[in-house]
Amino acid sequence: NAGVTQTPKFQVLKTGQSMTLQCAQDMNHEYMSWYRQDPGMGLRLIHYSVGAGITDQGEVPNGYNVSRSTTEDFPLRLLSAAPSQTSVYFCASSYGSGFDNSPLHFGNGTRLTVT
Amino acid sequence: GQSLEQPSEVTAVEGAIVQINCTYQTSGFYGLSWYQQHDGGAPTFLSYNGLDGLEETGRFSSFLSRSDSYGYLLLQELQMKDSASYFCAVRGQTGNTPLVFGKGTRLSVIA
Numbered sequence: 297n298a299g300v301t302q303t304p305k306f307q308v309l310k311t312g313q314s315m316t317l318q319c320a321q322d323m324n325h326e327y328m329s330w331y332r333q334d335p336g337m338g339l340r341l342i343h344y345s346v347g348a349g350i351t352d353q354g355e356v357p358n359g360y361n362v363s364r365s366t367t368e369d370f371p372l373r374l375l376s377a378a379p380s381q382t383s384v385y386f387c388a389s390s391y392g393s394g395f396d397n398s399p400l401h402f403g404n405g406t407r408l409t410v411t
Numbered sequence: 412g413q414s415l416e417q418p419s420e421v422t423a424v425e426g427a428i429v430q431i432n433c434t435y436q437t438s439g440f441y442g443l444s445w446y447q448q449h450d451g452g453a454p455t456f457l458s459y460n461g462l463d464g465l466e467e468t469g470r471f472s473s474f475l476s477r478s479d480s481y482g483y484l485l486l487q488e489l490q491m492k493d494s495a496s497y498f499c500a501v502r503g504q505t506g507n508t509p510l511v512f513g514k515g516t517r518l519s520v521i522a
Contacts, residue, residue: 297425329509334460336419338498338514354509386453397442400510 299324300405302387309393309410317372317406319387325401327390328370332356332383333405342378345370367389384408413437415499415513422519423489428498431484431516433499441502443475444510449495457484457497486518492522 303318311323321328329344331354341354345364359381361373370389385406392398415435423429433443443460446454458466460475460482470483486493496515 331512336514339512340470341509341511344509353512388454397444397459397461399444399459400446400454402453402455 298335300387300389300401301402302406303383304406305404307408308407308410311377311410313376313377314370315377317374317385317387317408319370319372319403320368321370321387321389321401322368323389323391323401324367325389325391327392328364329354329388329400330362330370330372331386333386334383335344339390342372342385348361364411374408379410382408382410413441413501413511415501415511417497417499417513417516419421420514420517420519423458423486424517425489425520425522427489428485428487429489429518431486431497431499433482433484433513435480435482435501435513437480440477440480443473444500444515445484445495446498446500446512448464448498450510456519489520493519494518499511 300321330342331339333339338372340356342360343362345351346369351362361392387403388400390398417433444459445457447457448454458473465474468486475482495515498510498512498515500510
């Protein structure tokens with residue numbers, strides 16, 4: 297049981313480049329979400345999804361796009377990378393709707409540097 | 412919106428007890444959760460309080476007082492491996508609001 301798998305683990309981009317961070321879960325969880333973590337800022341929600349075909353914005357959505365075509369996958373796209381997007385990105389999923397007390401299961405993170 | 416306050420750093424001695432406090436402000440309230448994160452690792456779920464009182468899981472306990480908008484995580488018999496960051500998190504506003512995290516408390520356990 298792999299849980300939540302994120303790829304790549306590390307990535308360096310130049311300003312203006314685009315890329316997709318991959319996230320897949322094999323627990324048949326309906327709820328998936330993306331957080332970014334910066335020093336001293338905790339975990340801030342970027343986008344989330346309560347099921348295939350449904351996505352919504354979190355606290356810091358600007359510069360990011362998501363889609364949810366399957367239950368298993370929830371990729372995060374950076375449209376035009378900026379140095380302010382240098383961060384650690386975590387994907388998380390949960391069994392419930394995401395609006396109950398079901399615990400979040402996190403992937404191991406993608407460490408992104410934009411130069 | 413929602414906001415959470417927790418101390419940025421706490422230091423405690425191995426074998427001792429430490430309490431990490433969390434105060435929150437939300438227009439609604441749907442439970443307080445705690446997560447642990449070791450350096451370089453992913454956050455992992457520790458506990459959840461939906462009602463007032465104490466929840467115990469081994470060496471870890473979590474407490475909630477909804478009237479005071481306050482909770483804490485209590486770690487007993489501290490071990491070096493407990494050195495990590497601890498995050499409180501709430502859902503609020505409405506029932507359809509995702510989890511919002513505090514900025515985290517970095518716990519250092521010293522010998």
